Amino acid sequence: MNRRSFLKTTAATTLVAGVGLPAFAADEPLKIGFIYVGPVGDMGWSYQHDQGRKAIEEKYGDKVQTSFIESVPEGPDAERALTQLALAGNKLIFATSFGFMDATVNVAKKFPDVKFEHATGYKLADNLAVYDAKFYQGRAIQGTIGGRMTKTNKIGYIGSYPIPEVYQGINAAYLAAKKVNPDVEMKVVWAYTWFDPAKEADAAAALIADGVDVLLQHTDSTAPQAKAQEAGNVITFGQASDMSSFAPKPRVSSTIDNWAPYYNKRVGEVMDGTWKSEATWGGIDTGMVEIGEITDAVPAVVKAEALKLKDDIAGGTVHPFTGPLNKQDGSVFLADGEIATDEQLHGMTFYVEGITAEAPK
Amino acid sequence: MSIGGIDIVTLAAMLMAASTPVLLAATGELVAEKSGVLNLGVEGMMIMGAVAGFAAAVATGSPVLGFVAGALAGALMATLFAFLTQIFLSNQVATGLALTLFGLGLSALIGKGYEGVRPPPTAKLDFGPLADIPVIGPIFFSHDWIVYASVLLVAVVWFVLRYTRAGLILRAVGESHDAAHALGYRVVAVRFAALGFGGAMAGLGGAYLSLVRVPQWTEGMTAGAGWIALAIVVFASWRPWRVLLGAYMFGGITALQLQLQAAGYAIPVHILSMAPYVITIVVLVILSALHRHGVQAAPASLGKSFHASS
């Protein structure tokens, strides 16, 4: 590349950044872009976000135009893909993986007129909002069903990575299970992957071999469901997507990441000019965390109990993390009657008291 | 039987099933490498086997036909590789890497629409009372037929390589293609056959993954199993029975670390995951030290292009 084109390059970049993008006319569709960390066919995380994208198209029809780039590696490729979306005239861009955080911050800085939404992160800017779901609420319901239904008193949990979201899930499930069944024991296996069917199958087999008959998973493939089915007497819960092909047993219920209501809401806000940067942590009440159908494999009383808990959490009368509650090492996490704040939960990297497994260091 | 909270019997039974896909792929790659060709495209062939096997099984309702289709798809991919490296004399390392890229992409295209579908189940063999024998029953008599077939195939490969004329020719081609050519053997044809077998085995391994072990189809579901198969061939120093040992060691360490976790131990997962690779290097070093002035463990022509005029 010669010097001339270097100069041209700089000039043009400044131009792009400076002029920004003109406000769109009313009859032009709002362009919305997505980047996914996996393929849309992963049937888990990226698939659910793409379902959200489709929901936008369904609701707004001709008024929107959506596009996406899938299987984007985290890092510089993400930054380029996001810039690409912004340059293509997208006015609202969803970056749907935690690892896209710093790239999204960088690109948001360059395109002040474009609205960015980053899933599961914590960095905000004037034109950058973050959103996440309170998956732990769904875990509490699974814990209740699991605690009631286990015969071996052992509940297994396949963790992905030791990050707050997963610790919240493990602790919420354990606390709920313990409430209905004081003898319950929690077994945790960290797979260090979000998606690796073979490894997830191994993790499930290891837990089942250890006597677990209730299996919760925080990884996205259906491999653990298949292992549970093979074992025969193990129940499971769908993760991310409904995984209904394994219903009514082993899959007795599920937590579904339902991004559609949030996405539709934010698109509406951009259209009528009320969009503002904020951190959203949606739960069962806003529909972001959806509880998949509880099948008939669950006794009616247990099902009723689980559904009541769901309503209580949605209504705000019950919070899965309510004191008195100690950390695993015996130190106080929440005083009697105290309810965990979102900040406390966002920094949760420990097990609660009663879980005997050692946390990874 | 339980040591430190780890049930040895379950561990053994688990690792047999868990290791089957890489065992199949590694056995195939061993034959290819014995003929002097290094095919780094195992991952690409496996995933094509996974998707083709899955699609065929779903379409016909027969897992057996699925396995056949998986093997065929793997063999087809290997044939493509053979054309490029044997006829067009392209570099084997680069072509193998390209094959993996191609296979990962193509399988994803073929597999669109199969996500979330469940394949017909592959039944476990019924050994009757044998399965009820303590310890031995669950370890040896609780699997589906492919698990036994994979071990049998190792035995067949061992026998053919060691005791048959075909095996002799294959090894001769792998040790010195020029000498083999001078003796009148058709080097290229032998390598086509060896690569084709290797591809079929990788495809079979892939099909086992999507039809039995997981069982479902998703993009990129092999998640690096093909690369482990390559490592196992090296670990095994190109001996069939050691491939079995290597596959069970790699599978065993994964299974063990998960079981240790299930038993409540906080273990350094990443350090443990390194172990098989470090062990492989150590084995390789010991072997090469032993063979320093004698026979090399690796086929002498491995990775080199052959052309009759050279």
Added chain:
Amino acid sequence: MITLIRRPNPSKFWTYATPIVAVIATMFAGGLLFAMLGKHPVEAIRVIFWEPLFGANASYFRGQLLVKAGPLILIAAGLAVGFRAGIWNIGAEGQYIMGALASAWLALHVYPAESHWLFPAMIVLGALGGLLWAMIPALLKVWFGTSEILVSLMLVYVAENLLAYMAFGPLKNPEGFGFPGSRNLQSYPAAHNADLIAGTGLHWGVVTAFVAVIATYILMHRHITGFRIRVAGEAPRAARFAGVIPARLVVFCLGLAGAFAGLAGMFEVSGPSGQITDSFNVGYGFTAIIVAFLGRLHPIGILLAGLLMALTYIGGDMAQLMLGLPSAAIQVFQGMLLFFLLGFDVLTNFRVRLGRRARA
């Protein structure tokens, strides 16, 4: 039957013509694939090859081409030297990781240093990290005759696990709310490998890649070492008579490739990537092997091949965005491009004759 007859000398014409023929063949085959997927073939090809270079906002994408091609070219330039000598280092991915880890470790260890010496020290450590990692296969080969292909490949997995260990453990950002991944070096001025001219994508790594191309060109074509390397690769026996000491050659070639790969990792982690995470490495070390062969192991060829490869990545993303092509279709397309380039290469060294083949 097709018969191949070895040319006495590589064909000059085909040396230049095969890449063009291969790209055209890929366009046809790729066009067919895109048509089967229901996309307009000509439009798809245009988007992939034309849009990033000359389309709207091309100025940005040309810069990104450098960002993407930089590490590929830098690593491939080092690898090609070894490949010429018949030394097969396929573990550049691991050396890349170790270079990044070593330099990031230093930067994070002295955080928040403001010294101007930090960045140069990181460069040294990055090169050293890659070099030392490459010394493992080199020395094992020299001492025990162990295959460097296999050892270097195994070490990739060791390095990957080490990377994950560091990202979850020692190098984890203490202010990161428990999430894995280190502090971002982009917001750490003394350690940041920023664009030299803002917005161009031109950072020190890209400059180093260009320097590496020139340096390896001089080494291979204007220096006695290059001659020795080529002799060693083409005629190992003659090389001994020419005074080539194989052990030194192995150490030199692996060391050079390792240092280059380590540098690439260092510039990436301190620049475009910014962070040590468990997904830091995206396969540059493996793709660089392909780039080295596409460039026919020649520095200038590698420069072009690196840019071409980068173009298919960036153009591929564009095709996803503008035409809705799945990313898998782009992968297939890249695979085809490589097959054609590698396959047609035969024309350079061989004459093709149609007719009955003599009994081989």
